[in-house]
Amino acid sequence: MLFVGDDWAEDHHDVEVQDGTGRRLGTARLMEGVEGIAKLHALLARHGGEDLEPEQVVVGIETDRGPWVQALLAAGYQVYAVNPRQAARFKERYATSGAKSDRGDAHALADMVRIDRAQLRPVAGDSEQAQAVKVVARAHQTLIWERTRTFQRLRNTLREYFPGALTAYAGLELTSTDALELLVKAPTPEAAKKLTKPQIIAVLARHRRRDRDQKAAAIQKELREPQLAVAVPVAAAYAAAATAHARLLLALNEQIDALEAEVKTHFLTHPDAEIYLSMPGIGEIVGARVLAEFGDDPTRYASAKARKNYAGTSPVTRASGKVHTVQARYVRNNRLADALQRQAFCALQNSPGARRSYDKQRARDLDYNPALRQVGNRLVGILHGCLRTRTNYDEEAAWAHHGQLPAAA
Structure with missing residues (x-):
């Protein structure tokens, strides 16, 4: 059996190879990519001999994703995705001072899979369909979280110079595309007061809102309510910031809808759906x-x-x-x-x-x-x-x- 600790970075991997007794057989810094994975195979073949079977190689690495991990699995190696929190606790037995190095991390990971692999979780052998669902589902959810963060920034900006917009567009939800388009069209209180009812109805009709006349009248009424004003240059600066956030939300809405369709397509083709x-x-x-x-x-x-x-x-x-x-x-x-x-x-x-x-x-x-x-x-x-x-x-x-x-x- 050979035990490999793989401390990965963005462009390289520090690896250490041990035998069953914990003796260090070799170390190397390998570049990410085809050339690096080929050198890893050669390193293992050199220390394992001609009779080494792929399942006799156990690899510990602090990730379960990426082409490098997929290449290790395709080679037939046993790959354990070590939780970084577990690895940090394990490393404390070597240096309580907090000292750290990439070679030291690779050594600790090799020791972990040699000593404690019964307590670790091997990388799951998910199908290609499940991996595809995971990619699009996570991307879709990440964009939704990003939309929420962007909306909070927009809301805080409006509260500082145009709180009436929050009240006026509450019935539409400020993250909706039609509300954002109206905000981009009239980002200041003075510009919003000049919005006509036909202009508001046209935006609502484009997005197939029901009861457009009543909604437009209510929005226009709220936008024309008197409110505390800020200086014109300050309001213009706030308007620029609010417009940027609103345009970003419009783009996020578009991409979230596109990814939602991809999520459904990939999920419905899976046999477990x-x-x-x-x-x-x-x-x-x-x-x-x-x-x-x-x-x-x-x-x-x-x-x-x-x-x-x-x-x-x-x-x-x-x-x-x-x-x-x-x-x-x-x-x-x-x-x-x-x-x-x-x-x-x-x-x-x-x-x-x-x-x-x-x-x-x-x-x-x-x-x-x-x-x-x-x-x-x-x-x-x-x-x-x-x-x-x-x-x-x-x-x-x-x-x-x-x-x-x-x-x-």
């Missing part, structure tokens, strides 16, 4: 996010509990002496946790079993979030069973342990 969509509270976008973060490697989760632990829905027990507490799991995949919380919330509306489970938790004096997390935890277990048996969700079977369903179900 039917099972995910049969679950309560899951639509195409949430289903794509859950599939992307769980992956589709059938051997990745040994049990429903393992899947729940990875999802972060199961609690953490802390016991020491006479102290015994059960707490929420906050070290988790935040993208997956967000998607599962959305699923649990929506499931309350269309799953009698989920609703009954939630009400039961609330009757125990649990707050909203813990009760919803319990519902999500149960739904993750149900999803694991459906994927393992390749069957769609069944309401009666899923919640049979909670008693007989009402006749309306």
Whole structure:
């Protein structure tokens, strides 16, 4: 067996190769790309001999993505994606002073996969379809988060010089394309007062708003309400900043819509899509996010509990002496946790079993979030069973342990 620690950077990798006793066989700095991966193969062949099989090479690296990792997996090596937090704690046994070097990090990673690989998670063997869903689903969610941040900046800017716009466009939502177009057309209070009703109606009609006459009249009325003014040069400067944020939001809206279509296309072609969509509270976008973060490697989760632990829905027990507490799991995949919380919330509306489970938790004096997390935890277990048996969700079977369903179900 050969054990490899790979400390990666943007353009190079520092690697160390050890044997089963921990003896350092060789080190190298390899450039990212085809030439670098070829030199790594040659380095392993030189120290492993002609009889070395690919599965006898164990690699520890602090990432699970990228062409380099894919090349390692394609070669047949055992690849472990080490959590940087785990690696940092492991390195403390070498130097409590906090000293750090790339070669030292590679040495620590090689030691980790040699000594503690039973405690580490190998890189999942997800299919190409699942990897494609993961790329577009994460990109889509990242753009939505970026839109929220940009909107908050725009909102703060408007509050400082044009708070009337927040009131006037509240009925449209300021992140909507028509509200942003109106703001770009009239970014100052003086310009907004000159907007005519036909101009407002034309923008609303272009975006197929209903009750356009009433909405336009209400917007015009709010824009013409008296408000505290700032100096003209200052208002012009604020208007330039607000216009920039608004144009950025318009571009984000366009790209989010385009990526949403890509997410749906990739997700619906995946063989597990039917099972995910049969679950309560899951639509195409949430289903794509859950599939992307769980992956589709059938051997990745040994049990429903393992899947729940990875999802972060199961609690953490802390016991020491006479102290015994059960707490929420906050070290988790935040993208997956967000998607599962959305699923649990929506499931309350269309799953009698989920609703009954939630009400039961609330009757125990649990707050909203813990009760919803319990519902999500149960739904993750149900999803694991459906994927393992390749069957769609069944309401009666899923919640049979909670008693007989009402006749309306």
